[in-house]
Amino acid sequence: MRYLTAGESHGPQLTTIIEGIPSQLSISTEKLNDSLRRRQGGHGRGRRMQIEKDLIAITSGVRHGKSLGSPICLQVTNDDWTHWTHIMGSEPLEEGMTEEDIKRKISRPRPGHADLVGGIKYQHRDLRNVLERSSARETTVRVAAGSIAKQLLEQLDIHVVGYVTTIGGIHADRSIPEILTAQEIADRANDSAVYCLDEEASGEMVTAIDAAKKAGDTIGGVVEVRVTGLPPGVGSYVHYDRKLDARLAFAMMSINAFKGVELGLGFEMANLPGSQVHDQIRYSESEGYTRETNRLGGTEGGMSTGMPIVVRGVMKPIPTLYKPLESVDIETKEVFKASIERSDACAVPAASVVAEHVIAWEVAQVLLDTFPADHLQQLKESVEARRTEAKEF
Ligand SMILES: Cc1cc2nc3c(=O)[nH]c(=O)nc-3n(C[C@H](O)[C@H](O)[C@H](O)COP(=O)(O)O)c2cc1C
Numbered sequence: 001m002r003y004l005t006a007g008e009s010h011g012p013q014l015t016t017i018i019e020g021i022p023s024q025l026s027i028s029t030e031k032l033n034d035s036l037r038r039r040q041g042g043h044g045r046g047r048r049m050q051i052e053k054d055l056i057a058i059t060s061g062v063r064h065g066k067s068l069g070s071p072i073c074l075q076v077t078n079d080d081w082t083h084w085t086h087i088m089g090s091e092p093l094e095e096g097m098t099e100e101d102i103k104r105k106i107s108r109p110r111p112g113h114a115d116l117v118g119g120i121k122y123q124h125r126d127l128r129n130v131l132e133r134s135s136a137r138e139t140t141v142r143v144a145a146g147s148i149a150k151q152l153l154e155q156l157d158i159h160v161v162g163y164v165t166t167i168g169g170i171h172a173d174r175s176i177p178e179i180l181t182a183q184e185i186a187d188r189a190n191d192s193a194v195y196c197l198d199e200e201a202s203g204e205m206v207t208a209i210d211a212a213k214k215a216g217d218t219i220g221g222v223v224e225v226r227v228t229g230l231p232p233g234v235g236s237y238v239h240y241d242r243k244l245d246a247r248l249a250f251a252m253m254s255i256n257a258f259k260g261v262e263l264g265l266g267f268e269m270a271n272l273p274g275s276q277v278h279d280q281i282r283y284s285e286s287e288g289y290t291r292e293t294n295r296l297g298g299t300e301g302g303m304s305t306g307m308p309i310v311v312r313g314v315m316k317p318i319p320t321l322y323k324p325l326e327s328v329d330i331e332t333k334e335v336f337k338a339s340i341e342r343s344d345a346c347a348v349p350a351a352s353v354v355a356e357h358v359i360a361w362e363v364a365q366v367l368l369d370t371f372p373a374d375h376l377q378q379l380k381e382s383v384e385a386r387r388t389e390a391k392e393f
Pocket residue numbers: 046112113114134135136139255256257258318319320342343344345347350351354
């Protein structure tokens with residue numbers, strides 16, 4: 001299973017082509033649009049999100065609501081495109097280039113964004129050619145691909161949910177999720193302006209975002225994703241590139257502005273003895289093998305243990321600042337302080353939705369590497385057989 005995305009932030013549309021989804025899977029447009037809507041939300045987003053109304057168009061691979069087994073093409077229109085047709089058109093501009101067009105060329109790279117290094121790498125002297133694709137606008141269709149993966153996993157009783165645990169140094173009470181089902185966690189996160197399960201912390205996070213915005217600054221945070229229902233043995237201890245935890249880390253780090261990943265107790269493990277890190281093994285006839293605790297976050301030896309996967313990622317503060325840092329103009333080589341038109345002050349809530357979907361995709365992909373899956377029933381039977389085998393082992 002794989003997918004490719006295409007599209008520029010202010011171009012006409014974003015596209016993804018997904019290959020390898022088993023046939024006979026019911027695909028819900030409503031669920032796809034709900035995922036897109038959640039990604040657009042969360043306190044701290046800038047004006048762009050008021051322009052866009054992300055809606056999915058399924059243009060191949062699905063017939064009468066079911067996957068065919070052929071590539072699925074999903075598209076989302078950029079409503080902002082109408083304001084950018086001249087600047088972002090695919091026709092050569094040279095002929096009719098006006099003073100205004102030349103002025104619109106971007107020669108001032110933002111510290112922390114892809115502008116400067118992308119320009120050097122592809123020899124783009126108009127840095128717009130870099131920012132258009134490095135923009136997290138692309139996560140729209142990554143979420144769409146992840147929504148299809150979530151719909152597949154749901155058929156196997158595997159549920160993935162993402163939410164915020166930290167924004168700007170304010171930490172949510174992380175013990176809450178343990179007592180809730182995936183749906184209850186999702187409902188509670190959706191009730192919060194910052195997709196956080198802790199009501200009190202949510203309020204403080206909103207205040208912190210507003211304060212950062214007022215100061216012309218930006219703040220980052222931490223998101224957590226939980227996967228429940230995964231049978232034991234998904235992933236591999238045999239090959240480095242099939243290790244589930246390595247794949248989860250890759251997925252998390254592939255999100256724009258994500259700079260660190262941890263599973264379970266994560267970096268805290270450095271401060272604890274083994275007796276307070278490893279999870280004792282238990283057995284019961286009804287549940288099979290379980291762990292008394294889940295401090296390792298659901299993997300051992302690069303494979304799922306059957307306990308919930310708990311993976312967190314840290315998002316750095318947004319690089320585009322209203323209170324700008326110093327940078328160097330690539331044409332004049334002079335130091336400048338950038339002025340900007342619009343940007344998000346904090347996109348950690350939106351990023352928790354992105355994280356949920358990229359993790360869902362990765363889990364589905366590793367699952368399909370593990371079990372045969374030409375059609376949904378075949379996959380369902382293989383997963384069920386693994387659950388029984390694990391219990392009877
Ligand atoms: C949902 C989301 C929204 C973002 N919004 C902005 C934004 O408005 N302005 C900005 O400068 N960066 C924004 N970013 C971060 C940049 O896309 C990111 O920093 C950039 O692509 C450079 O990549 P790197 O930070 O991984 O090095 C956003 C990221 C995410 C995940």
